[in-house]
Amino acid sequence: MTATVVARRQSVPLEETVQLRIPGPTPIPGPVREAMARQMINHRGPEFAELIGAVTRRLKGFFQTSNDVLLLTASGTGALEAAVVNTLSPGDRVLAVSIGVFGDRFAEIARAYGADVVSLSISPGQAADPDVVKRALATSGPFKAVLVTHNETSTGVTNDVEAIAQVVHESDALLLVDAISSVGSIELKTDDWGCDVVLTGSQKGWMVPPGLAMVSVSAKAWEAYQTARLPRFYWDLGKARSYLERGQTPATPALSILFALDTALELMEREGMAEIFARHRRCGDRTRNGVKALGLELFADEAHASDTVTAVKVPNDLDAARLLQVLRAEGVVLAGGQGAQAGKIFRIGHLGWISEADIDEVLAALARAMPLARRVPASR
Numbered sequence: 001m002t003a004t005v006v007a008r009r010q011s012v013p014l015e016e017t018v019q020l021r022i023p024g025p026t027p028i029p030g031p032v033r034e035a036m037a038r039q040m041i042n043h044r045g046p047e048f049a050e051l052i053g054a055v056t057r058r059l060k061g062f063f064q065t066s067n068d069v070l071l072l073t074a075s076g077t078g079a080l081e082a083a084v085v086n087t088l089s090p091g092d093r094v095l096a097v098s099i100g101v102f103g104d105r106f107a108e109i110a111r112a113y114g115a116d117v118v119s120l121s122i123s124p125g126q127a128a129d130p131d132v133v134k135r136a137l138a139t140s141g142p143f144k145a146v147l148v149t150h151n152e153t154s155t156g157v158t159n160d161v162e163a164i165a166q167v168v169h170e171s172d173a174l175l176l177v178d179a180i181s182s183v184g185s186i187e188l189k190t191d192d193w194g195c196d197v198v199l200t201g202s203q204k205g206w207m208v209p210p211g212l213a214m215v216s217v218s219a220k221a222w223e224a225y226q227t228a229r230l231p232r233f234y235w236d237l238g239k240a241r242s243y244l245e246r247g248q249t250p251a252t253p254a255l256s257i258l259f260a261l262d263t264a265l266e267l268m269e270r271e272g273m274a275e276i277f278a279r280h281r282r283c284g285d286r287t288r289n290g291v292k293a294l295g296l297e298l299f300a301d302e303a304h305a306s307d308t309v310t311a312v313k314v315p316n317d318l319d320a321a322r323l324l325q326v327l328r329a330e331g332v333v334l335a336g337g338q339g340a341q342a343g344k345i346f347r348i349g350h351l352g353w354i355s356e357a358d359i360d361e362v363l364a365a366l367a368r369a370m371p372l373a374r375r376v377p378a379s380r
């Protein structure tokens with residue numbers, strides 16, 4: 001499967017072949033794009049009930065859960081907010097394990113709603129050590145919830161959520177997992193690992209445009225929902241669940257994105273979950289090995305490097321902005337660093353519709369671009 005993307009923009013009248021390799025939005029296969037051209041349907045009618053039923057069933061397979069899985073018309077951040085407002089009350093103590101920008105965002109949301117957030121910030125590029133989490137739980141607890149990012153897209157690091165879940169389960173805390181750039185691409189066993197809330201966004205490994213977020217909710221999280229007192233309306237998951245029982249959503253859903261998701265899930269089922277994970281692993285390995293072969297250094301601790309996004313250090317003699325610009329002119333779109341890592345790293349997304357051939361194209365373009373992005377030594 002090669003994912004040569006044909007993008008049409010008003011400002012670029014010719015068809016342009018682009019390797020879009022940012023960690024979301026990701027390229028979209030033809031059948032998924034075609035699904036979005038479908039005529040609208042009544043979102044309160046039987047066709048929609050069938051659609052949301054089928055999508056939800058399929059999502060449960062990829063979430064590896066028998067918990068409720070609910071759809072929100074939102075980007076991933078909406079699902080982070082939903083996780084917070086449906087389980088917490090003002091003043092609840094929360095341990096926010098952050099290994100980067102998105103871990104910080106989860107903490108910020110909880111803080112914005114009035115939770116008493118204790119941040120456990122791990123050095124960027126590193127994963128959270130379960131023993132360190134255990135110590136924080138013991139010394140600063142008890143906590144109502146632990147927030148953790150499965151795959152930190154800003155640094156290219158995957159946390160060992162299975163091991164973190166084990167230490168969290170030694171306490172009474174809920175485990176809320178940002179799996180926006182992992183579930184469906186990297187193994188995440190929601191039920192076996194005991195993750196109470198797991199959430200993702202359509203524009204990541206699902207090969208669908210942005211616009212839908214998916215959230216799984218355990219029985220323990222529903223119990224918390226009953227007593228949670230943070231304000232909620234659009235993000236009310238209880239309302240989403242009761243509408244789902246009737247084959248509906250509380251508000252008008254992003255129908256075209258749902259058509260796309262239905263088709264993408266069909267493609268994913270055809271490939272099989274084990275093969276999808278293996279393909280992401282192969283693409284991750286190929287990216288890391290290729291980058292190192294070019295003399296570049298990985299930003300992430302390689303023992304925890306992500307199979308959906310690779311962060312690469314920009315050496316002193318390279319201009320990061322120029323590098324991305326040269327690559328773009330060649331039709332390869334990569335992502336820069338975020339927050340404190342801006343200008344210091346660049347990121348290669350390898351999730352969703354991606355093959356090893358795509359990785360080879362990106363690496364070849366990178367090899368050609370590097371000499372053109374060297375800093376000019378200051379003249380004396």
Ligand SMILES: Cc1ncc(COP(=O)(O)O)c(C=O)c1O
Nearest residue numbers: 075076077102151153180181201
């Ligand atoms: C791990 C993670 N968390 C949160 C987000 C935020 O999601 P969104 O931009 O869809 O709101 C992203 C998006 O890149 C992400 O990768």
